[in-house]
Structures are given as structure tokens and as C-alpha cells.
Amino acid sequence: MLLTLQSAIGDIRDLDEADLSRVARRAAHGALMGARGNSGVILSQIFRGFAVGVGTRASVDAAQLAAAFREGSTVAYRAVIKPTEGTMLTVAREASAAAVTAAEKTGDLTEVVKSACEAAADAVERTTEQLDVLRQAGVVDAGGYGLQVILEGFLKRLQGEALTAFEKSAVQHARPKVVASPEAGWGYCTEFVINGEHLPVDDVRQEIARRGESALVVGDESAIKVHVHTHEPATVIGYASGVGSLSRLKVDDMSAQHHRLQGEVARRPRSSKRMALVAVASGDGFRRILESLGVDSVVGGGQTMNPSTEDLLAAVESVPSESVLVLPNNGNVIMAAQQVAQLTRKQVSIVPSKSMPQGIAALLAFDFGADLEANASAMAHALKQVHTIEVTRAVRASEVDGLRIAENDVIALLDDRIVATGNAPLDAIAGALDRLKSTTVRTVTVYAGSDAPEAERERLTKTLMDRFPKAMVELQSGDQPLYPYVLAVE
Amino acid sequence: MVRIVTDSTADLTSAQQRSAGITVVPLNVHFGDQVFRDRVDLTGAEFFEKLKSSSQHPRTSQPSVGAFEEAFRALRSDGHEVAAVLLSAKVSGTYNSALMAARSVDQDHIEVIDSESASMALGFLALEGAEKAKAGASLKEVAAHVRALVPKAKILATMDSLTYLERGGRIGKARALLGSLLNVKPLITVQDGEVVPLGRARSWPQALDRLVEMLERDSNLTRLAVLHGAADTDAQQLRARVAPRYPGLEIHLAEIGPVLGTYTGPGVVGFTYLIA
Numbered sequence: 057m058l059l060t061l062q063s064a065i066g067d068i069r070d071l072d073e074a075d076l077s078r079v080a081r082r083a084a085h086g087a088l089m090g091a092r093g094n095s096g097v098i099l100s101q102i103f104r105g106f107a108v109g110v111g112t113r114a115s116v117d118a119a120q121l122a123a124a125f126r127e128g129s130t131v132a133y134r135a136v137i138k139p140t141e142g143t144m145l146t147v148a149r150e151a152s153a154a155a156v157t158a159a160e161k162t163g164d165l166t167e168v169v170k171s172a173c174e175a176a177a178d179a180v181e182r183t184t185e186q187l188d189v190l191r192q193a194g195v196v197d198a199g200g201y202g203l204q205v206i207l208e209g210f211l212k213r214l215q216g217e218a219l220t221a222f223e224k225s226a227v228q229h230a231r232p233k234v235v236a237s238p239e240a241g242w243g244y245c246t247e248f249v250i251n252g253e254h255l256p257v258d259d260v261r262q263e264i265a266r267r268g269e270s271a272l273v274v275g276d277e278s279a280i281k282v283h284v285h286t287h288e289p290a291t292v293i294g295y296a297s298g299v300g301s302l303s304r305l306k307v308d309d310m311s312a313q314h315h316r317l318q319g320e321v322a323r324r325p326r327s328s329k330r331m332a333l334v335a336v337a338s339g340d341g342f343r344r345i346l347e348s349l350g351v352d353s354v355v356g357g358g359q360t361m362n363p364s365t366e367d368l369l370a371a372v373e374s375v376p377s378e379s380v381l382v383l384p385n386n387g388n389v390i391m392a393a394q395q396v397a398q399l400t401r402k403q404v405s406i407v408p409s410k411s412m413p414q415g416i417a418a419l420l421a422f423d424f425g426a427d428l429e430a431n432a433s434a435m436a437h438a439l440k441q442v443h444t445i446e447v448t449r450a451v452r453a454s455e456v457d458g459l460r461i462a463e464n465d466v467i468a469l470l471d472d473r474i475v476a477t478g479n480a481p482l483d484a485i486a487g488a489l490d491r492l493k494s495t496t497v498r499t500v501t502v503y504a505g506s507d508a509p510e511a512e513r514e515r516l517t518k519t520l521m522d523r524f525p526k527a528m529v530e531l532q533s534g535d536q537p538l539y540p541y542v543l544a545v546e
Numbered sequence: 547m548v549r550i551v552t553d554s555t556a557d558l559t560s561a562q563q564r565s566a567g568i569t570v571v572p573l574n575v576h577f578g579d580q581v582f583r584d585r586v587d588l589t590g591a592e593f594f595e596k597l598k599s600s601s602q603h604p605r606t607s608q609p610s611v612g613a614f615e616e617a618f619r620a621l622r623s624d625g626h627e628v629a630a631v632l633l634s635a636k637v638s639g640t641y642n643s644a645l646m647a648a649r650s651v652d653q654d655h656i657e658v659i660d661s662e663s664a665s666m667a668l669g670f671l672a673l674e675g676a677e678k679a680k681a682g683a684s685l686k687e688v689a690a691h692v693r694a695l696v697p698k699a700k701i702l703a704t705m706d707s708l709t710y711l712e713r714g715g716r717i718g719k720a721r722a723l724l725g726s727l728l729n730v731k732p733l734i735t736v737q738d739g740e741v742v743p744l745g746r747a748r749s750w751p752q753a754l755d756r757l758v759e760m761l762e763r764d765s766n767l768t769r770l771a772v773l774h775g776a777a778d779t780d781a782q783q784l785r786a787r788v789a790p791r792y793p794g795l796e797i798h799l800a801e802i803g804p805v806l807g808t809y810t811g812p813g814v815v816g817f818t819y820l821i822a
Contacts, residue, residue: 349728417748421745424722424744499748530728
């Protein structure tokens with residue numbers, strides 16, 4: 057959510073005019089492009105609704121501001137397929153309702169925003185009561201709280217108070233960075249924003265596409281965001297600077313990345329396919345497994361480092377087919393993936409896989425002879441046939457479903473619910489397997505994380521073979537961070 | 547009368563050949579310098595045994611033009627016209643050999659048809675042609691009947707691995723199934739005469755489940771066979787499993803021969819069938 061907000065701010069930072077409609081539109085656009093995770097996507101929709109509510113007005117009065125807040129909440133609700141109360145949606149709705157009520161009584165902007173802030177704070181407090189998962193953990197909804205903080209920042213600015221800067225999240229460092237290679241030749245990932253008036257978006261899109269690969273050109277006549285892989289970034293930048301003024305320019309050497317993937321790329325023909333697959337994974341092992349099963353583009357990310365809508369969109373645009381199936385492989389990525397379907401001209405279907413085992417089970421149900429819709433539905437069905445066990449360490453003490461968990465305990469999740477704890481991964485896995493209701497187990501696949509010791513992997517595999525003598529037990533390296541083991545039980 | 551000629555990859559038993567009056571021209575399988583006529587000098591079961599012990603990987607060859615000429619001449623001299631239906635021309639030169647033989651023997655009274663298929667799917671086309679001929683149809687009518695059935699002959703199969711298909715250079719579009727890091731079973735079909743991918747399954751039992759599912763998606767089956775190579779038990783079980791769904795339909799068990807076995811390897815099962 058913070059990254060999404062930063063992306064929105066990045067888009068309005070260079071704007072030195074006091075036209076609210078433009079600021080709101082640009083912020084919405086920046087948020088959408090940088091949207092990561094469910095709360096990030098919802099935030100981007102709130103901003104979008106707010107921009108719609110503001111319309112073409114350069115400034116708003118109290119009633120118009122409240123109406124824009126309400127539109128933000130409405131659009132966000134619409135974007136979520138199954139809205140859940142006790143989340144940031146509730147906070148957005150109650151804050152905007154309070155703003156509307158306040159605006160009926162006063163014309164003072166500060167008062168309206170203050171009411172929204174108070175209602176947001178109250179709503180955040182109540183999220184603990186509304187959602188079981190929050191009550192058990194004894195915390196408030198993080199997205200809701202984030203929205204409250206944004207509104208409070210808004211209020212402080214109106215009241216002329218100084219704003220305190222938040223520290224950047226440590227999580228950000230987990231995103232893998234491309235290391236520049238000394239040899240040139242594999243091209244440069246080039247990104248920038250063209251600013252101006254009456255910008256010819258379609259012309260720019262065509263021109264950029266002609267000059268490079270994986271071109272992604274989005275925007276409107278006032279701002280165009282460009283992402284392209286090219287051998288000659290200077291030529292592209294030269295062209296673009298003739299169209300308008302450039303900002304947020306970034307050029308990355310892709311040599312290192314390409315060298316790593318060279319083998320796979322060489323094998324994979326670039327010819328057009330009937331259908332292409334895009335999947336999200338963290339860990340080189342998982343990436344290789346997905347590619348070996350026919351995934352055309354693997355987007356890095358997953359737990360704690362969700363790929364943005366833009367990352368997913370770039371992957372969808374880069375694959376050689378007009379029909380694309382997307383496997384988010386994480387519950388927090390599904391919404392960002394769903395946004396992609398609205399941003400591309402390609403036909404996109406999202407298979408709602410919430411874990412790597414689910415994603416791989418879905419992938420194995422892929423039918424080369426079937427169309428996009430039939431595949432999406434068969435894959436969505438297949439992913440339910442697998443149970444996922446994930447092993448990690450508790451980041452803090454809590455109590456879940458009567459299970460007392462101390463900080464740093466090994467915990468095992470069965471299909472996203474914490475069901476067992478232990479001193480070592482094997483104990484926790486045994487506990488999770490006890491909770492499994494499946495009658496017959498045919499295959500168990502162990503995906504070892506990057507820090508799972510070799511001897512322990514072997515021991516776990518042997519234990520599983522003893523426990524399920526009739527099943528096929530397979531050990532694979534997922535190389536995923538944070539989770540020493542991920543198990544697929546079929 | 548019209549008589550049917552096919553090749554040994556049709557997987558017809560000698561009883562089926564005899565009762566339908568079908569002439570079968572064998573392809574050849576080579577282990578080093580040793581040559582065996584497909585299903586004549588070597589049965590499927592013997593071949594898979596030999597495959598285990600042999601240090602050399604077998605190769606195959608199409609029947610010679612001469613072998614077809616001989617078969618066509620014998621039938622012509624008995625006063626018959628000939629409809630030859632043969633292994634897919636995309637994967638074998640068999641069809642081409644027969645075409646050349648027909649030109650040199652008697653082009654006007656011999657029709658050569660590309661089945662775009664193999665195994666019992668090809669066998670069914672031959673049997674259909676023979677039945678039509680027995681009913682007194684002309685050469686043109688028999689050939690038209692068989693050609694019309696070409697797109698209706700289907701094969702669904704799974705196998706232990708695709709290594710044999712790849713090594714033999716017949717993998718076609720099923721190449722997309724190669725290279726999986728997970729242990730998976732490939733599912734393939736034959737389309738327009740070529741091997742094409744259907745999907746993957748996580749385990750052998752799951753592969754069999756998928757085969758049955760795919761079979762049941764097609765309706766109006768007129769003929770059905772379970773094919774296998776060194777997987778007799780699985781084939782019997784598959785037959786027992788699908789039989790209740792097709793009352794009144796005789797479900798053949800077809801054992802593939804050495805030539806097809808060279809490309810599938812041991813451990814292959816599948817369905818071949820005709821749809822109305």
C-alpha cells in the first residue's frame with residue numbers, strides 16, 4: 057500500500073499547478089500503475105473514484121469534496137468482487153459517509169476532512185470486532201489503518217501542521233534488483249513519463265513499439281507512461297523528448313537477467329501461440345519449475361513482495377499471444393492481476409491460485425486443445441484438488457484458533473490457516489498433516505526453500521514416504537525465501 | 547471386388563485381418579544390422595523384451611515400394627481393385643511408397659489414402675473400408691467412405707515418457723510437453739497426422755483419469771479400442787472401467803507393434819476410436 061501511495065506521489069510530485077482535477081487524475085493513474093497487493097489495488101480504486109468525483113473542477117467546495125470521497129468508496133467497492141466488512145472498504149465508506157453528513161452542516165473543508173478522519177479512526181478500531189482473523193490476532197486492519205493515516209495527513213496539511221515522514225519499509229529490499237553486467241548487448245529496460253498537453257497516445261504507442269520490445273505505453277493526453285526494452289535507449293529517449301517533457305526517467309541494463317535466462321529463451325520460440333501463460337513466483341527453483349511446465353513469463357514476487365499491476369501488465373503484454381492465462385499464486389496478488397484484464401487489449405483470464413502448489417496443480421490441468429474460458433474453468437477446478445502446507449516462522453506472538461504461538465515459533469499453514477506449531481519444521485508439518493481430511497494421498501511434493509538444510513530435506517522426504525507408503529513423494533527446490541518448506545498434497 | 551491394403555502400424559490382429567480379408571504390408575524395425583518385419587518376425591511383447599536387453603536403440607523403415615507392388619499385383623491378378631489406407635504421411639514414408647507402387651502397377655484401379663493416423667485408428671479405417679467393400683461398394687465409394695472417416699478417427703494416449711518420441715524425431719508439437727522438472731506424465735493426441743500435446747498429469751493414475759475424462763467428452767462412438775504397449779494390466783483395467791458407458795460396443799484391446807513401440811517406448815496406454 058505504501059509503494060502504491062509512493063507511486064501516486066511520484067506522478068504528482070512534478071506537477072506545479074493548482075488544478076485539483078489534474079492532480080487527482082495523475083495521482084489515480086500513478087496509484088494504478090504502482091498498485092501492489094490487495095490494499096494497494098483498493099487504494100488505487102479509491103483514488104480513481106476520487107478523481108471521477110472531482111471531475112473537471114480545478115477546485116472543490118466542501119460538498120463536492122465529500123461527494124468525491126463517496127465516489128472513491130463506491131468505485132473501490134465495485135472493484136472488489138466479494139467485499140468484506142472490517143477491511144479498508146468499510147473504513148473508506150464510513151469516512152466518506154461522515155464527510156457527506158458534515159458537508160450538509162458546514163462549508164468548511166477542514167471540518168469535513170476532520171469528520172472523515174474521526175469516522176475512519178472509529179471504523180479502524182471496529183475492524184478488530186468485524187473480522188475473526190483480526191480479533192484472534194488482536195490487531196486492526198492494516199489497509200484500513202493506512203487509509204486513516206492518509207486522511208490524517210490530508211487534515212494536517214489543511215490545518216497547517218508539519219508532516220512527519222515515515223521510514224521506508226524494510227520489505228522493499230526483498231525485491232530482487234537486476235545487477236548491471238559489464239558486457240552490453242542485451243538491451244536496456246527503459247522507463248519514463250512524457251508530460252505535456254494534447255499528447256498523441258496512440259502515435260507514441262506505435263512509435264515506441266517500433267523501437268523496442270515489451271513496449272508498454274499507457275496514459276492520457278496529459279501524461280504518458282512508457283516502458284520498453286530496447287538496444288538503443290538514447291534513440292527512444294530522444295524521440296520522446298521531442299513529444300513532451302520527460303520525468304521519472306530510468307534505464308536498467310538487462311544483461312545480467314538475460315544471461316541467467318538465456319538457456320530458456322533460446323529454447324522458446326518467439327512465434328505466436330494460441331494461448332500464453334503468465335505466473336507469479338518467488339524463488340529461482342519455482343521459476344524454473346513453472347517455465348519447465350510451459351509458463352511463458354514468470355513475474356517475480358509473492359509473499360511480502362507482491363508484484364504491481366504494472367509488473368503483471370508488462371508480462372501479459374510481452375508474451376506472444378493475444379489470449380493470456382494468469383496465475384497469481386498468492387491470495388494477495390489476485391486483485392492486482394484482475395486489474396490487468398481491464399488495462400490490456402488482450403483477452404486475459406485470471407485463475408485464482410492462492411499458493412504455488414495451487415498454481416502448479418492448475419498448470420497441470422492446462423488442456424492444449426481447449427480455449428481460454430474452458431481452460432480457466434478447468435484450472436480453477438483443479439487447483440481445489442490440492443492441499444497446500446506452508447512452513448514459516450511466526451513474526452510475533454499471537455493466538456489463532458486456540459493455538460498459542462510464540463514469536464519465532466515454527467508454524468505450519470494448511471490452505472492458508474495456521475494449524476500447527478513446532479520447534480522444528482518437521483514437527484509442524486506432521487501436525488499439519490494430522491489435520492488433513494483427505495482419504496487417499498496420491499502425491500506429495502516438497503518444495504524446499506532457499507534456507508532449508510540438505511539433510512533436513514532428505515529426512516522430511518523419508519518421513520513422508522513412511523507416512524504415505526502408496527503415494528509418490530517428490531523433492532524439489534523451490535528456493536523460496538522465508539518459507540523453508542511448501543508442500544503440495546494431492 | 548474391392549480389397550483393402552493397410553500397413554502393420556494398424557495394429558490389426560491376424561484374426562481381424564483374415565476375417566475382413568485385409569492385406570497387411572509390414573514396416574521394418576532394425577536393431578543394428580538385424581532387420582525384423584513389424585508384427586511378423588517380432589511381436590509387440592517380444593519387441594519390448596528385446597528393447598530392455600538391447601544396447602542398441604532400434605530404428606524403423608517404411609515398406610519398400612517393391613513390397614507394395616507385390617501386394618497390389620497379387621490382388622490385381624485375382625481381379626480385385628485395391629484401396630490402400632496407410633500410416634500418416636506426416637510421420638512416415640509408407641504412404642509415399644504405396645503411391646509409387648500404385649503408379650507402377652495400375653493407377654486406375656488402386657486408391658491410396660493417407661489415414662493421418664496410426665494404430666487401431668488406422669485399423670478401424672481399414673475395417674470400415676473392408677465392410678463397405680463387402681457390401682458391394684465400388685472402389686470410388688469405398689475410398690470416399692474411408693476418406694470421410696479420416697477426421698473422425700481419434701487417438702488419445704499417455705506414456706511413461708516422451709524420450710522415445712523425441713529420439714525418434716516424431717514428437718512434433720508435443721515438444722511443448724518436454725523438459726518438465728516435475729515428474730509428470732504427458733498426454734498426447736494425433737491431429738492432422740501429427741503428434742500434438744493434450745496436457746500433463748501429475749501421476750500415472752491421474753493420467754488415466756484424464757484419458758477417461760477426455761474420451762467421455764466425445765459422444766457417438768461407433769468403434770473403440772484400448773491401445774497399449776507393455777501395459778497390459780492398465781489396458782485391461784481401462785477397458786473394464788469405460789465398458790459400462792458403451793453397452794453394445796465391442797471394445798478391442800490393441801497391442802502396438804515394434805514400429806510404433808520404437809516411438810512410444812514401453813508403458814503406453816490410450817484410446818483409439820471412431821465418431822459418427
